[in-house]
Amino acid sequence: MRENKLLSLLNQMTLDEKIAQLMQLATPFFKGAKEQGQITGPMAEMGVTDDTIQNSGSVLGASGAQEIINIQRTHMEENRLGIPLLFMSDIVHGFKTIFPVPLAIGCSWDLELTEKSAEIAAREASVSGVHVTFAPMVDLVRDPRWGRVMESTGEDPYLNSEFARAFVRGFQGEELTTDVERVAACVKHFAAYGAAEGGRDYNTVDMSERELRENYLPAYQAALEEGCEMVMTAFNTVFGIPATGNKRLMRQLLREEMEFDGVLISDWGAVKEMIPHGVAENEKEAAYKAISAGVDIEMMTTGYVNHLKELVEEKMVDESIIDEAVLRILQLKEKLGLFENPYRGANVELEPEVIMSAAHRKAARELATKSSVLLKNESILPLKKEKKVALIGPFAESGDILGPWSWLGSRDEAVTMKEGILSKTSRLTVAKGCDIESITDAQTEEALKAASDADVILLALGEDSDMSGEAGCRANIQLPSAQLQLINYLQSLNKPMVAVLFNGRPLDLHGVLDQTDAVLEAWYPGTEGGNAVADLLYGDVNPSGRLTMSFPYHVGQVPVYYNHFNTGRPQGAPDAQERYVSQYLDIPNEPLLPFGFGLSYTTFTYSDLKLSSATMTEEQTLDISITVTNDGPVAGEEVVQLYIHDHSGEVIRPVKELKDFQKISLDAGETADITFTLSENQLRYHHSDLQYKSDPGTFTVFIGRNSQDTMEQTFRLEK
Ligand code: BGC
Secondary structure, three states: OHHHHHHHHHHHOOHHHHHHHOEEEEHHHHOOOOOOOOOOHHHHHOOOOHHHHHHOOEEEOOOOHHHHHHHHHHHHHHOOOOOOOEEEEOOOOOOOOOOOOHHHHHHHOOHHHHHHHHHHHHHHHHHOOOOEEOOOEOOOOOOOOOHHHHHOOOOOHHHHHHHHHHHHHHHHOOOOOOOOOOOEEEEEEEOOHHHOHHHOOOOOOOOOHHHHHHHHHHHHHHHHHOOOOEEEEOOOEEOOEEHHHOHHHHHHHHHHHOOOOOEEEOOOOOOOOHHHHOOOOOHHHHHHHHHHHOOOEEEOOOHHHHHHHHHHHOOOOOHHHHHHHHHHHHHHHHHOOOOOOOOOOOOOOOHHHHOOOHHHHHHHHHHHHHHOEEEEEOOOOOOOOOOOEEEEOOOOOOOOOOOOOOOOOOHHHOOOHHHHHHOOOOOEEEEOOOOOOOOOHHHHHHHHHHHHOOOEEEEEEEOOHHHOOOOOOOOOOOOOHHHHHHHHHHHOOOOOEEEEEEOOOOOOOOOOOOOOOEEEEOOOOOOOHHHHHHHHHOOOOOOOOOOOOOEOOOHHHOOOOOOOEOOOOOOOOOOOOOOOOOOOOOOOOOOOEOOOOOEOOOOEEEEEEEEOOOEEEOOOEEEEEEEEEEOOOOOEEEEEEEEEEEOOOOOOOEOOEEEEEEEEEEOOOOEEEEEEEEEHHHHOEEOOOOOEEOOOEEEEEEEEOOOOOEEEEEEEEEO
C-alpha cells in the first residue's frame, strides 16, 4: 500500500530531483549560512546550487531539536513534493552523555549494558532530532598503530559480531517506525577498513577473499541480521578496487549474498577519492563507478549531482538504477515515519529533561567501571580511604577523557579524575607533572613536592584524544616520553605508584607496567570517567574488564593477535630447533598482555573441565562444563572464555578461536558450575573454495580466564 505511494512519488520526481535526493550535505548548507558567507574552504568550492539543497535527501551532522525542526520546516516549505530530509550524525558512544569508547565497551564483555548504552544514545539523539546514526563501526582491528582501533570492539570476529548485534538492537529497538526514541543504525565501514596496511589510516587493504569472509565480514553480517538499516562504504581498497566503487563487493557480496536491501552511503568524500586512488580519471568516472556499485547516497562530494544526469543521457547509466537508489532512501524515510511526522522525536521541551539525565549518567558510570581493565596489581589496590594520595599527571584534572567521536559531549561536564578521587577522600594533593608530550623542571619540582608527603602516588597518564581516532595513527605506541620521564622522576621517592591510563589504543606499556605497582587501563571512559575510576581504585566496584585487543610487547610485533596461525616451525614445538623457528631474535612472539586478560580484586580458580562425550557428530551437541570458584576476599565478576582449536583443516586453522563466553558474578567463597553447549556449526570455517563447513577430526577445547591461561581437553568430530 505505502510502497505504491512511494512509487507514485518517485514517478512524480524529475531526474534532477531524484539525483539531488542522493546527495548528502553538511548542516551549514541548510542554515541559510551560504548567504551569510559562512560556507568557506572546500565546502564553498563544491559549488552546490540552491536547487540541489532544496531537493537533497539528507543532512550530515545536525543536532539540536530546534535547529533540526527549523531546517526541516523550511525544507518542507521549499521542496516541491514535500519529501522530508533525513538527519544523520555520528552518535558513536553516546550523544551528550558520553559512554566509554567502543574499544573500552568491548572490554566489558557486557552485551546488555552495551545495548543499553546504545539505547540511551539513541534516546538523546532522537529527542534532539537525529534520525540515523553512523554507527556501529564493527571493523575488526589488529594493528594498534591505527587510530581508529578505539572505534572497534577489538580483534575477535565472534565477539565483534555479538557487539554489533547489541549496538544495533540498542540503537534501533524493535519497532523503528513507532518507537521515536530510536534511530536507524548504519554499520560501517564496509569492508575491512580495520586492516589498513601499516596501521596508517585510509591505506590499502589487500587480503584474500577467504580471510575477508572468515574474520572481517561476520560482524557486518551480524549487524545486518539484526536489521541494521544502513551500510557505509570504507575508504580503503578491497580486491584492488576502492570499496566505494567496488561492484563485486557491493552488488555481489553485500546486496546479493548478504541480502542487504537498505541504503548504502559512501563515506565522507569517498566517491571523489577514487581519483587519487587511481581508478577514475575524473569526478564523472568516479560517480559512474559508485552508482554502478550500488552506492545510494554520496556523502559530501558532488559527483552525482554534477554528472549523473549526463551519464543517463549518454546511456551510460540506466535511470532505473537511480530509481532504485531513490526508492531505498524513500523507504527509509517511510520506515522512520517521516512522511507522517517529518520531525519524528525532535522535542524542544523534552530535550533538556532527557539529555544527560541522572539515569543516563548512572548507566555511563556503570559501563565505564566495567570497561576499565586492571592490568597489574601488586597488593596496592584497592586503596584505603585513609591513605594520603598524590594525584599527578596530565590527566589529573583533564576533561579530555571523552575520546574521539564525542563532538556533542562537553569536557566541562565530564567528571575528572581529581573530582572522582575527591568524592572518596579529601587527603589529596594534585600536580600536573608534565604535559602530554613535554615536561619542564618546574613541573617536575611541583610533582615531587606534591608527592613528598603522600602514602601513594596516583599517576593520571595517557594520550590526548587527538592522538587516536580518525587520522590519529602513531608509529610509536608507547606513552609519550615526557610521561615516561615523569614516572622515572617520581620513582626516586620510593613510594607505591598506581598508573591510570586514558588512551585509545593498546600501548606498548614498557616503562609503565614494569615501573609501577598497579596499572588500570581506563581508556577514554566518558562523561562519568573520574567517578568510575575512583569507584574502581577504592574498591567500591571490583574491576571486571578483559582486553579484547592484545597489548603488544613491542610495536615491531604488530600485527599481534591471539587467533593467529601456527607456522611449519612454531616456537615451543617438541622438535623445534634453536634458530630456525618462527620467532624474533630480540623480543618474544607473545604480546605483553593477551586477549581476554584482566585482573580482579578477588581470585577465581578453574577446575574439573569435563566434556559430555569424547566425540560428537553433526547432529549432536557437546556439553562442556567447568567449575569456577571465587576463592578471594570479595565478590567479583569473571569472564569465562571458551576457545577451540581445529587440529587439522583443509586450510590452516588459528591456534585458538573464541567460540563462547559467560560473564558470571560470584560472591566470596562461592562456586559455580558453568556449562557451554557446542554445536557443529561453531566448528565451521571457510575452505579454500569458500565453502563454509566443518571437517571431521580432532579439536581441542580450552576454557579459561584469558586466551593464554586455560584448561584443555580434546574431542573428535565424526561425520
Ligand atoms: C568517517 C566516518 C563518519 C563520516 C561522517 C568520515 O570521515 O570515516 O566514520 O561516519 O566521516 O562524519
